[in-house]
Amino acid sequence: MAAQVQRMSRLMVKTLRDDPADAEVLSHKLLVRAGFVRRTAAGVWSWLPLGKKVLANVERIVREEMDAIGAQEVLLPALLPREPYEATGRWEEYGAELFRLQDRKGGDYLLGPTHEEIFTQLVKDQCTSYKDLPVILYQIQTKYRDEARPRAGILRGREFTMKDSYSFDTADEGLAESYALHRAAYQRIFERLGLDYRICAATAGAMGGSKSEEFLAPAAAGEDTFADCPSCDYAANTEAVSFELKAVDGSAVPALEEVPTPDTPTIETLAAYLQVPASTTLKNLLVKVDGEIVGIGVPGDREVDMGKVEAHFAPAAVELVGAEDFEGRPDLVKGYVGPQGLEKVKFLADPRIAPGTAWITGANQAGVHAKNVVAGRDFEVDQYVDVVTVQEGDPCPNCGTGLNLDRAIEIGHIFQLGRKYADAFQLDVLGQNGKPVRVTMGSYGIGVSRAVAALAEQHADDKGLVWPKEVAPADVHVVAAGKAAQTELALSVAEQLAEAGVRVLVDERPGVSPGVKFTDAELFGVPTILVAGRRTAEGIVELKDRRTGEREELPVAEAIAKIVG
């Protein structure tokens, strides 16, 4: 199993010394500078020879681990008919993110963003009995999403490579097992890839279904924020962190008392005027939900996450109230709203506004606030909702320790979908008792091209990329640093290594200075750099570990033996 020697003189690669002007994040800068990828259009990338090798390595690892859990590889089209997505409502729900097109006959098609519908139809066609299940199908395939702001290079593209898989079971326990198989396979995949990652509780989002977890790779360039407990193993996407509702005893709180607070229409002005922390005040946000005014109460030191509010009310439309909404509503006093006077308005609250807790809030008259306003005594909460932004130091829902917040890249996501898609397509199989059983599904994704970017984010230094061994475009980068003798030795060492199955890139470019070759080698990030340099005549080469920077000089045979291992 000899490997091929890749000669730099024949490799199509052009390295850049400067960051591309449009690059914001590290992986974008480095992958472009090292000639691994090239932008073809906004959010649409080409993989050049070295980048393609890394991508292929990631695909191979994903494939091996999916095969190992008994998943069967298939390949579905990217060009998909409208009808199945119409059946689940996603033709509309996806909005502008879906690439839609028509064929020459005017038939409606889409470029698949994910394939739940098509897999459900496939299994409905292929599996008829409980004996045909469970089944796990996967594909490594090109996906399309028309992102509003394609950014960050291949971290968020409009055309990208994904591994998506789908499990089909007759019972909930089966789904739990398929989910556990995936979870374990993902752990092996990300470990082999060399990615630092956390498994985080997640919200299901547009996918629907119940349980879901994300695999997040911490990185400054990440678009997700996750909360991480330093004491226990709790980790969750901040979107999924929920605060436990815990009633307290408020019976000792004095009666509600109104106090004049002139010119304090904001939390800041109020807290300053009363000399209290903002966290003791209750902020009441008014929104219109499909035209109807709704109040949302949160502690004064908290921000409302409008994305969470919209998700809560979806598919109803949410907008903030304007000045005109206060006209003819004496019950709504701008800047001085308090829930104790909101009889005509539905009132939602953050779980921190638990029954028994006491607050300072508006008295529903200009220039006046109320103290000792107790939830459940002075006002009622119609529904508790998680809509505030999680903050660094918020208590861990598991153990109460203050949470850390970090940025991360979503590299994998696993879902227990349940029967949402099976219901849409009446996916039943004949059960053991002879009666039809509705199938339950899971859906599981890995961003294959995105994983390459995540690797570049996590494995780089000021000199360039530093690939983990299994994904590196080569095992050894041999540099001929000198004239004919060095080139001869470099080529000979490269051949011997390749003979032993080692993947070798050899830089034998004539007329290129050793300095340029070293700089390129550091930029490419192959794990081991072998230099045929000034001690070539003695048969001594230098081995350098790209990650640690450690160097040692060795006779050729020893160097080869050390690499082959």
Place this chain on the structure above:
Amino acid sequence: MAAQVQRMSRLMVKTLRDDPADAEVLSHKLLVRAGFVRRTAAGVWSWLPLGKKVLANVERIVREEMDAIGAQEVLLPALLPREPYEATGRWEEYGAELFRLQDRKGGDYLLGPTHEEIFTQLVKDQCTSYKDLPVILYQIQTKYRDEARPRAGILRGREFTMKDSYSFDTADEGLAESYALHRAAYQRIFERLGLDYRICAATAGAMGGSKSEEFLAPAAAGEDTFADCPSCDYAANTEAVSFELKAVDGSAVPALEEVPTPDTPTIETLAAYLQVPASTTLKNLLVKVDGEIVGIGVPGDREVDMGKVEAHFAPAAVELVGAEDFEGRPDLVKGYVGPQGLEKVKFLADPRIAPGTAWITGANQAGVHAKNVVAGRDFEVDQYVDVVTVQEGDPCPNCGTGLNLDRAIEIGHIFQLGRKYADAFQLDVLGQNGKPVRVTMGSYGIGVSRAVAALAEQHADDKGLVWPKEVAPADVHVVAAGKAAQTELALSVAEQLAEAGVRVLVDERPGVSPGVKFTDAELFGVPTILVAGRRTAEGIVELKDRRTGEREELPVAEAIAKIVG
């Protein structure tokens, strides 16, 4: 290097006993019946587990042979911006065959049918000096063509997998060498795939450029017709067969003589009336080219290939003349046109109407024809063109032997494009003399998914598919034909084979009769079928060669040894 055992009980596959209603060709019928592929939309297919394995094997062979000629693998997007295709005119030229779409901002995109433009831009960006060339780049990627009549299953789909490669050289000799490398690699690929194929001269078509050859796999389902010489090595797509123009001595032909031929407006009626073979008459077709009438003369026994006529005049529009076009044109007498009276009309002719040849043709008056009408004496040919349909028995352009005509599937096509695309994008590199050199290109394609269909067309019998070894979805299909003892033996043999690196499919489905298992095994077409059947107790199994049908009974150890080889 142990392989995995694929158990039939866990494989998602549903075989059909009957051909699908919409299937016209053998490969479509068999690949669907065997559960290798499934139709998702018109011309859009899903590859199921067994089919995906075959497809992956074809891809692997293509990749290995492309790597062996030093080609570098890349991966370009399928979603492509309009501008580069606008620059070469192909945005329009492709017509309805191009899938076009808009993104959320109204930008125009297409789904790539082939990538000359994008590769040219890529190399312009990456290569600046003659030292960077030659370079050969390839990708195995999904292509899109909105076929008017997607038919024949995966033989002609609208989404399909192709290997496309592109060579870049500074000199014509370099292009010739890159072309020769591809030609040899294609021969190795098709030989390894086990495809029967012919290399045929071809026309360049919409791709442009000079030399081009097709790799055609003879099959009844093929959409191409090729001419094949039984005496020499000549083979050509019938579209590319040209007839040599050879002037003859017509000086002995008597003077032109007009003869009354009442009611003979067609070649059939004329030949019958005069009692002469149709081949002695001259048929004059009138067409309108961008509105202007043009005459085309061909021997009376020949059909005009309108596709060739359109290709000749492209991009001008060609239509047949109608009755209204004869009005006010006394020089054009319907049914009795002769070139000797066509002074006002441009006259093109087939090379068989060579100078000196004599013909019977219309006398430009109703009911009258002319004899002894000699080309070059009685009329002039403005231009000779190859527009007639080639016929079985036509002389070989090489050696004159009568040609055979056969149907075939185009599985590969290699082109010397020359500088067409380099000109469109000003692709120059700095030459050895310090001056810019325009780059010359080749473009080379293999229909990867189509090759699977071609294999199914060529390797099948009345029982099903018969895969060549390197592409088969498994090496051995082990059948447990009986109860527990047979199943146990089958599984044990399967494990031992897999241990030795043999790819094994084992049919251990409980409750499925041996007859059904045998039928499925023949349909799948794995090269070797191993049956644990009635002599299981003696430790004897049956080995069957799927292709030849030869069977032999052997002790287990011997059977395993024979397979492992």
